[in-house]
Amino acid sequence: MPSYQPGTLPWCEQTSTLTLPLPAIFNYEHNLGYLSRSTNECLFHVDNSDIYKLLPVGDNLVLIAVNSPDNKELHIRILSGPEDLSSPLLHEAIARYVWGWFDLETDLAPFYELAGGDPLLSRVTQDFYGLRLLGIPDLFEAMSWGIIGQQINLTFAYTLKRRLVEAYGTPLTWQDRTYWAFPAPGRIAGLAPEALTALQFTGKKAEYLIGIARLMAEGTLNLEALLERGDYGAMEQELLSIRGIGPWTANYVLMRCLRNPAAFPIADVGLHNALKHVLGLEAKPTLPEIRRLAGGWKGWEAYATFYLWRVLY
Structure with a gap:
């Protein structure tokens, strides 16, 4: 399990740029190739060698661009965010997210x-x-993507994700392009299933997604509590106890988010x-x-x- 703790991650900072050191076994082009696999991806945008992603950080939305020119360092440019782009807490949150996203601890x-x-x-x-192993650090996004992908092809899964994100996610427009953050659990928790079946979710998937959103919105389910268990078997059992989560989805979440x-x-x-x-x-x-x-x-x-x-x- 990743051992990263706040304040211990090795990174340099400038006013709007962070630099993360990369492990010896790392190839940016191969990671970029994986992230470029779908032209219908809505949660990040690949342009040449830059990966643009909108992150919710506290009450703010922060747009970053990631690149690595040499496979030795990962450069993160902060393009849009709160008034103080040099805030150490902001930099810490961004560095933590990218560190987990690229699984740099392993x-x-x-x-x-x-x-x-x-x-x-x-x-x-x-x-x-x-x-x-490119991850999904946000638990609600990881569980939602697992549910969306149940028993459908990948192409349609991307279509459903885009519909969900564009209907209930949070947008930010920068230089004539709109970027999206995944919907917060509270936004989905208050929906009726019909709101999602209108997007072509099945009735069951709509119920599953709303049910998980409610668990997370009320605090019954959260990433920190799962990780504190310290035992992947216990994490899997807790996930399996949730309606709509079977062995495939549980192991997908363990793989992409909980890092088993x-x-x-x-x-x-x-x-x-x-x-x-x-x-x-x-x-x-x-x-x-x-x-x-x-x-x-x-x-x-x-x-x-x-x-x-x-x-x-």
Whole structure:
């Protein structure tokens, strides 16, 4: 689990620029390639080598641009925000978010050692050397994206996410482009399911999303309390106790938000298609076959899954 604590992250600051040191195993282009996989992404914008993202920081919206010219440092420019762009608290919040987003805490050397001896992972880790498991630091966004993606293709999932964000998220316009922050739980908690079915959510998904938003808005469910458990099994059980969260969604959230390297969404269709492609099979492997293939990934199932997803884009 990430050991980052407030005030301990190594970073330099200027009035409107932060610089984060990067781990040895990092390749910006491969991470940028993953983030560029959909032209319908609405929560960040990729322009050449810059990644633009709108972050809610306290009561403010902050627009940042991220880049790395040398794979040694990650440069973060603060483009729009509160009046005092040099605030240490503002810089701390931005640095914390980006640190988690790019999973910069994780030492990938053990994963690469494991992958080097694995016939499925050795080639894909060479092809995408330095790819990090790009995360979703916001728990409500991660859970919402997991619910949105249940039993539909990725293209339509992006369409539903855009509809939700543009209907209930928060916009900021900068230099003639509008950027969006994901809806706050309180905004969704007060909706009736019909508000979401009008966007083509199924009735069940609408109920699930509103139910989770209510849990978070009332404080029953929050990221800090989950992480304080310190045990991924306990986190998974708590997630599974929530209506609409099954094993696939729970492991997706553990993987992308709670940062469990052993999280394994084994029922994921994308993983099945990737394995079919890498193995040159005529049909997707069965769950028992996947368990056998993944026998050597223990402790790194999340990263193995993420790298295999990458071969599809």
